[in-house]
Amino acid sequence: MARNTDLADLAESIFSDSWDPGATGLDTTAWRACAESGLTTLTAPDTGGTLDDAAVLLETAGAWAARVPLAETDLLAGWLARSAGLPVPDGPLAAVRGSLGPAGDTTGDTTGDTVAGVLPRVPWGRALAGVVVLDGDRVLVLDAAALTVTEGTNLAEEPRDTLDATGVVPLATGPAPDGAADELALRAALGRSLLLAGAARGALARAVGYAGERRQFGRPIARFQAVQHMLAEAGTEVAAAAAASAAAAHTARTAGFAAAGTTLAVAAAKARCGEAATAVARITHQVHGAIGFTREHDLRLLTTRLWAWRDEDGNESYWNDRVGTAALAAGPDGLWPLVTG
Amino acid sequence: MAGTPSAPATATRSAGPARTTRLPALVPEPVELPAHLAELRAEVRAFLDAERAAGAWTPRADVWLSGWDAGFSRRLGERGWLGMTIPTRYGGHGRSALERYVVTEELLAAGAPVAAHWIADRQIGPSLLRHGTEEQRQAFLPGIARGEVFFGIGMSEPDSGSDLASVRTRAERVDGGWELSGTKVWTSGAHLAHAFFALVRTAPVDEGNRHAGLSQLLVELDRPGVEIRPIPLLTGAHHFNEVRFDRVFIPDERVFGEIGDGWAQVTGELAFERSGPERFLSTYPLLAALVGELTAGTGTDAGTRRRIGSLVSRLWTLRSMSLAVAGALESGEAPELAAALVKDLGTRFENEIVDAARLLVDVPPDPGAPDGFARLLADAVLHAPGFTLRGGTNEVLRGIVARGMGLR
Numbered sequence: 001m002a003r004n005t006d007l008a009d010l011a012e013s014i015f016s017d018s019w020d021p022g023a024t025g026l027d028t029t030a031w032r033a034c035a036e037s038g039l040t041t042l043t044a045p046d047t048g049g050t051l052d053d054a055a056v057l058l059e060t061a062g063a064w065a066a067r068v069p070l071a072e073t074d075l076l077a078g079w080l081a082r083s084a085g086l087p088v089p090d091g092p093l094a095a096v097r098g099s100l101g102p103a104g105d106t107t108g109d110t111t112g113d114t115v116a117g118v119l120p121r122v123p124w125g126r127a128l129a130g131v132v133v134l135d136g137d138r139v140l141v142l143d144a145a146a147l148t149v150t151e152g153t154n155l156a157e158e159p160r161d162t163l164d165a166t167g168v169v170p171l172a173t174g175p176a177p178d179g180a181a182d183e184l185a186l187r188a189a190l191g192r193s194l195l196l197a198g199a200a201r202g203a204l205a206r207a208v209g210y211a212g213e214r215r216q217f218g219r220p221i222a223r224f225q226a227v228q229h230m231l232a233e234a235g236t237e238v239a240a241a242a243a244a245s246a247a248a249a250h251t252a253r254t255a256g257f258a259a260a261g262t263t264l265a266v267a268a269a270k271a272r273c274g275e276a277a278t279a280v281a282r283i284t285h286q287v288h289g290a291i292g293f294t295r296e297h298d299l300r301l302l303t304t305r306l307w308a309w310r311d312e313d314g315n316e317s318y319w320n321d322r323v324g325t326a327a328l329a330a331g332p333d334g335l336w337p338l339v340t341g
Numbered sequence: 342m343a344g345t346p347s348a349p350a351t352a353t354r355s356a357g358p359a360r361t362t363r364l365p366a367l368v369p370e371p372v373e374l375p376a377h378l379a380e381l382r383a384e385v386r387a388f389l390d391a392e393r394a395a396g397a398w399t400p401r402a403d404v405w406l407s408g409w410d411a412g413f414s415r416r417l418g419e420r421g422w423l424g425m426t427i428p429t430r431y432g433g434h435g436r437s438a439l440e441r442y443v444v445t446e447e448l449l450a451a452g453a454p455v456a457a458h459w460i461a462d463r464q465i466g467p468s469l470l471r472h473g474t475e476e477q478r479q480a481f482l483p484g485i486a487r488g489e490v491f492f493g494i495g496m497s498e499p500d501s502g503s504d505l506a507s508v509r510t511r512a513e514r515v516d517g518g519w520e521l522s523g524t525k526v527w528t529s530g531a532h533l534a535h536a537f538f539a540l541v542r543t544a545p546v547d548e549g550n551r552h553a554g555l556s557q558l559l560v561e562l563d564r565p566g567v568e569i570r571p572i573p574l575l576t577g578a579h580h581f582n583e584v585r586f587d588r589v590f591i592p593d594e595r596v597f598g599e600i601g602d603g604w605a606q607v608t609g610e611l612a613f614e615r616s617g618p619e620r621f622l623s624t625y626p627l628l629a630a631l632v633g634e635l636t637a638g639t640g641t642d643a644g645t646r647r648r649i650g651s652l653v654s655r656l657w658t659l660r661s662m663s664l665a666v667a668g669a670l671e672s673g674e675a676p677e678l679a680a681a682l683v684k685d686l687g688t689r690f691e692n693e694i695v696d697a698a699r700l701l702v703d704v705p706p707d708p709g710a711p712d713g714f715a716r717l718l719a720d721a722v723l724h725a726p727g728f729t730l731r732g733g734t735n736e737v738l739r740g741i742v743a744r745g746m747g748l749r
Contacts (some may be wrong), residue, residue: 080609205364208746220456228743232685239682240658241366247371247661254373268654317647323657324650328641332633336450336625339657340382 004056010037011057015064021298024125024157027067031092034068040092042074044082057247059242062198063205065301066176068261069094069124069160071191077132080184084139091129095124095184098133100140100165115140116166125149125161127308130171134180140170154312156304183257189270190248196273196309198243200280203302204238207231214289227287234283237276244269251341261341264326271319277306318324345738363744368679371661372668378443385447388420392453400452400626403724406529406580406621406731414488417448417455423462424486427470432483438671443662447616450627456530456580461485461492463617464610465538472598472606477559481536493528495539495560495584496607497736503737505607506551509519510541510586512558518556518592519543521566527731531569532584536561539586540603550555555603559595566590576708576723585596609675614667614732616680621659621687623728624694627717628652631698649696652690659687679744681738688728688735695721 014037018030034040039057042049058071069092077093079253100117122131128144148164177183208231221227248269252262281303285292292299310316330338392398392413401408417423425441426647427433445463448455466485469478484490501507511524525539537560544554562569566589568725572581598606632649635641641649662683696717706719729735743749 128663138504150655156483159673175738199366201364207746208364222748225740228748229739230735230737230744231748232742234368234685235746236682239662239679240655240686242369243662243665244658245656247658247665250371250373264657267650268657271651271654272658275654313710316651317643320650320654321643322650323653324641327632327649327653328636328646330476330632331636335629335632335653339653339660 004053008056011039011060012064014039015061015066018066018196019064021301023067024067025067025159026069026092026124030066030073031068034070037258040070040073041078041088042070044074044078044088047054051190051249051253052246054191055246058191058194059198059201059245059255062200063193063202065156065199065202065305071188071195072105072123075187075191076184077130079187080132080134080139080180081141083177083180086132086139086141086172086174089130089143089171089244092127093130093132094124094126094128095132095134096122097164097181097184098135100133100135102281114167114169117164118326119147119163119165121152121160121229124159125163125261126151126159131163131165132200133165134176134184137176137178139174139180141172142168143171145259155308156301158308179258182263185314186252186257186263186266189319190245190252190266191274192309192313193245193248193269196277197238197245198272199302199309200238200241200276202233203280203299203306204234205229206299206302207234212285221287230283230287234280237279241273241276241280242261243313244272255341263278263340264323264341267319267322269333270314271316274310274319277310281306305340335337352635355590365678365747366676367671367682368662369665369674369676372439372664374439374443374664374711378440381440382447384420384441385422385444385627388449389451389453391450392416394622400453400629401454401566401641401715402452402627402717402720403727404449404626405455405459405623406727406749407456407578407720407726408452409456409530409533409580410454411488411533413454414458414491416488417458418486418488423458423488424466424482424527427466427482427486431470431478432486433466434486438667439664442618442667446622446660448620448627450616450625455505457491457533458485458488458531459619459713460494460534463488463559463619466614467613468538468606468610470596471609472557474594477597479561485535488685490536491530491534493531493534493537493562493582493584495525495528495537497525497527499524499526501589503734506555506604508540508555510539512541512543512556512591514543515590518590519596521558521586521589521591524583526572526581526583528582528584529580531562531584532571532579534562537584538597538646540607543600543603555607556600557597557603557606558591558592560586560589560599561595564589564591574723602688608677611677611680611733612669615684615738616676618660621656621663622683622733623688623724624691624721625656627698627714627721628694629655630714630717631694631702634702634704641709648701652697655690655693659683659690663687678742681733681741683747684732684744685735685738691728692725695725703737 014033073093076095078088080095081088096118100114100115126149131142133140146168150162152160154160248265251265344612399711422444424433425436429435498508512521534688538557539560543556566587568585570583665677707715708719
């Protein structure tokens with residue numbers, strides 16, 4: 001696999017151009033630029049993009065704290081709608097699991113029928129064009145404009161809204177593919193891992209830059225061995241997060257999401273990125289001193305995302321439990337084959 | 342992916358992306374092992390299973406220091422699993438670094454006795470290919486590939502520790518060669534090995550450039566004037582040695598590389614030494630035994646499963662990182678920074694396994710047990726202090742990482 005430097009440069013250029021530490025909500029400029037460059041449908045079948053490409057894009061988005069639902073739209077909603085044979089709406093999308101029983105008659109053909117149900121903490125809910133819902137063995141595409149929004153956020157002030165679909169007629173409904181729930185969870189965890197790895201790198205880059213300029217006791221704090229060692233430790237965590245998330249994306253690309261090796265890879269990556277997030281946020285704040293703990297400093301854009309994202313799409317306990325369960329099931333002789341795939 | 346793009350770093354409040362710090366690549370891109378290596382891996386596993394079934398050895402922790410078994414090394418040589426990356430004209434097998442990686446990680450995970458050939462296979466062979474003369478290659482490489490010629494490492498000295506530029510062993514120019522005087526320490530296996538490379542001063546110290554004036558000599562350990570004295574480990578086991586030179590004659594044909602280039606030659610090899618699977622698998626046999634103990638027990642609670650899961654997630658990640666470095670080395674890069682990161686994380690992970698094993702299974706470590714969990718735990722506890730020392734202490738490695746990130 002060749003490193004996709006063109007894609008990395010393009011993503012870097014888009015996210016740096018629209019950088020605005022004071023803004024919240026959807027970054028429509030960045031979204032439009034991504035859409036025009038095909039980045040919002042990067043892994044759709046006809047674009048030639050791969051999960052390795054998506055890894056580069058999402059890691060870069062994480063490093064810039066980009067306010068665009070790229071993972072949700074491309075990796076999750078686009079995939080889920082297409083896999084159910086449904087059209088993919090234009091614009092920002094989300095995909096969630098939910099229970100949307102018919103509002104009235106529960107028998108017969110539901111085409112044209114309304115649904116009823118509430119979807120909690122939908123990423124970017126207020127800014128979406130559509131929501132793709134996995135409801136048991138069916139997939140529904142909903143027009144976001146028809147939903148009632150109750151606004152909420154995560155720790156990073158990213159929208160996590162509650163959407164009420166009661167009385168809404170789906171745009172389209174189709175059968176869910178086999179294993180859709182598992183794959184949706186793995187895709188979400190993979191996307192989140194890549195974003196975490198990027199945010200960790202962004203926070204570390206800030207701390208390294210700050211340590212070179214901030215003077216204490218007559219010299220830059222980067223000259224103090226204790227500070228160097230803290231930042232070196234953060235460097236090992238950033239490297240681990242980058243390696244784990246990129247390797248998981250590559251495994252998913254080559255083996256497919258149904259492979260046991262992909263489940264292990266994504267689970268290990270999300271857990272490892274979550275552990276790295278904790279260490280990197282702690283160290284980068286310590287290096288910044290009190291200024292990094294203020295709203296006016298943009299370190300918070302990265303560290304609040306590290307804290308929010310480590311708990312979204314399954315935290316370290318959830319995924320390490322999955323890995324530990326698999327390891328114990330493999331037993332002493334099966335553990336090594338499990339790790340090596 | 343690490344290093345491709347840069348992130349903004351502001352030195353003061355909300356300065357925006359114009360003021361950026363570009364981090365270097367911390368880890369190379371992911372490597373996927375070619376599918377045909379699955380066959381090689383299966384062959385190695387079948388061989389190791391047969392050896393264990395025959396009672397040829399039992400799995401141990403830290404085998405690349407303590408598992409000296411010349412017979413096992415010869416059997417590996419017969420199978421073509423030593424000197425794998427050495428060209429066939431020197432008795433090697435002309436295979437790729439990734440093929441070698443598969444064999445070595447299988448040996449370490451099995452806890453097989455690999456110490457006898459480890460140094461020769463890992464770094465002496467590649468070094469001879471890079472810097473050695475044709476005569477030196479012919480003289481040593483075929484024996485290394487057969488598993489019959491074993492090497493140590495003659496770098497460290499009393500008081501030098503990780504500060505290799507401080508070495509004081511001197512070689513004086515004499516007719517037809519060099520005369521060597523001084524002392525090397527911590528030389529694993531010197532009492533059983535045939536030779537080592539000694540890093541020595543061939544010119545007086547230049548305080549302005551401490552790395553100048555160092556050279557490497559290939560010292561056959563049976564030369565007159567070489568004295569080898571054991572330095573027992575705290576276990577009482579004999580792996581380390583002090584090697585003293587009293588005016589040992591080293592002929593010109595045993596000068597390794599160029600006189601005065603010793604520092605560059607040595608540091609160029611460190612990426613190979615620091616990033617391999619031995620930097621996170623020293624206690625893998627204990628992790629496997631721990632899983633065995635828990636599997637045999639009365640079920641596991643969520644905390645235990647998560648602790649095991651965290652260890653396995655870390656192991657999977659470290660292996661991905663180590664493979665990425667191996668891939669970069671194979672394509673001719675020298676990822677010194679990434680190698681230092683792998684060694685720091687990996688050797689700390691080796692210790693994490695020890696702590697988890699202690700705390701999850703209430704069995705006292707037993708150095709006298711013939712094999713099994715209690716014996717592996719005892720080995721691992723007693724060997725653990727070395728993990729974060731050998732190959733450069735983790736504190737020194739953090740200095741390398743800090744320099745790589747532009748902090749010094």
